[in-house]
Amino acid sequence: MDLAPVIETLQATLVPQTRKQAEEKLAQFCKTSGFIPCLIQIILNEQCDMGARQAGAIYLKNHVNTYWSDVNDLHATTDLDIIALANAVNVDVTKTNGDKSQKPSLISDTDKDYLRNILIDAILRIKDPLRCQLITIAGTLIKCDFPSKWPQFINQIHTCLSTDNIETWNSILLVFYILVQYYEYKKVEDRGPIDDVMLVILPILHQRFMQLFAHNDSDQSAMIQKLILKIFHAYTQ
Structure with missing residues (x-):
């Protein structure tokens, strides 16, 4: 994936007049396999504009938080005590509450494997405020993927x-x-x-x-x- 248009779009998100259009463009970019490696390269590139690097780190954090899981089930529970209580009053809490709680992942398996392999090294190579965004991403991966x-x-x-x-x-x-x-x-x-x-x-x-x-x-x-x-x-x- 070509870095130049992504960098340009990230920079455009920092300008109020072009922010909305840039965010719509990023929403299209993120559907392409290779988007996460592209963002990581931008974040790690010290020759790149710092504003674009920060925007890329924040966008990556939000993107991973939203789409890393194949299905985000906000309503189901596996707590046995809650399930027992719910069964007593004939309420089913073990299934998702309709289709609204399900979000298909936009992140390819290739991009996921790449991020798992590179994330720790990337965290070690940068300083705050970029580092704190990647550490937050690590937290999402821990919750979803470990062990x-x-x-x-x-x-x-x-x-x-x-x-x-x-x-x-x-x-x-x-x-x-x-x-x-x-x-x-x-x-x-x-x-x-x-x-x-x-x-x-x-x-x-x-x-x-x-x-x-x-x-x-x-x-x-x-x-x-x-x-x-x-x-x-x-x-x-």
Whole structure:
């Protein structure tokens, strides 16, 4: 997919007079396979206009949030207590409420695979405010795809924590914290995936915490130590 027209359209969304037309054009672009790789290339391109990069990151975040799931079921529930109560009053809450709750995905499987493979690396390569948009996207993928459709995620986390780059630790821990928060209040029987992950990740988190505590008194070190403690608290409470 050609980057130039997408960059031009993203820039046009920043101008009130051309915003509506540009948004309509992006809505057509997003139906094309290769749109997500195109946006990622723009976001990562330091030679590209920062306004276009920010607009691309925000558009990608909203696009993924809306269309990543094949079907967004806003009304169904799998909570057994709720289902039992509903059955007692002859209300069916296990099925979708008509067609209005279903949104067919506009994102091709190829684009999904691309984003799962590139997202962590992309987060490590950029700074805020672009980074925070991609971290939010990672949260959507965690909720929709982990662990079955994103099995490489934990290997990516472990690899990043195994480096000696403190900047990498900070970014990757922000992503990992989202995963832990997602499981924070789940029932014991639903916490299997995070328990399996922590068997691998907790030892290296402890190692990094003690390393920073003993040998690095910088502000960044303090922030990372605090983040590790927040992760541990969210997991154990």
